[in-house]
Amino acid sequence: MAHTRSRGEETKPSFKTTELIVYVLAVIGVLVASNVVGDGAANDGHDYFTADKAWWYITLLTIGYMVSRGLAKAGSRSTDRDPRTH
Template identity: 65%
Template structure:
């Protein structure tokens, strides 16, 4: 028989306590519920609208071409993906639970 430690766990093997009633607390919200998602969508829409609204100058050249706007949208997307990755980097997934 193994002796129990002060926390109620046996010295070896799986813990004897059950975790049935515990609530799993997440550190971050889902992406669609965050302010950075709202800011990202607003920035993408504003970039595309600005590209459509800004017209030709007197010389007939487009001052904010569509390819430049889509480059900015791509950069915004990369920044958003990095920010979400950093926000979730310290979170254990549901499959990582090693309890009993």
């Protein structure tokens, strides 16, 4: 009698990965830093870390996260048995 082995997914869902945790913490860090550095009283009224810079860094973090997830999924096996997707 032959045993059939079920092949699981090669990668975990994104919400279970450390990449998501690091991404969320990095975004929060950028937002907090932008708010703290942007306080005019602490730096003579000059806003050195403006909102547009903060959102630019968040955009770069998002692109990096999407690329890392794409690379992680690139080598994964598909377990989709739906004939419409082949």
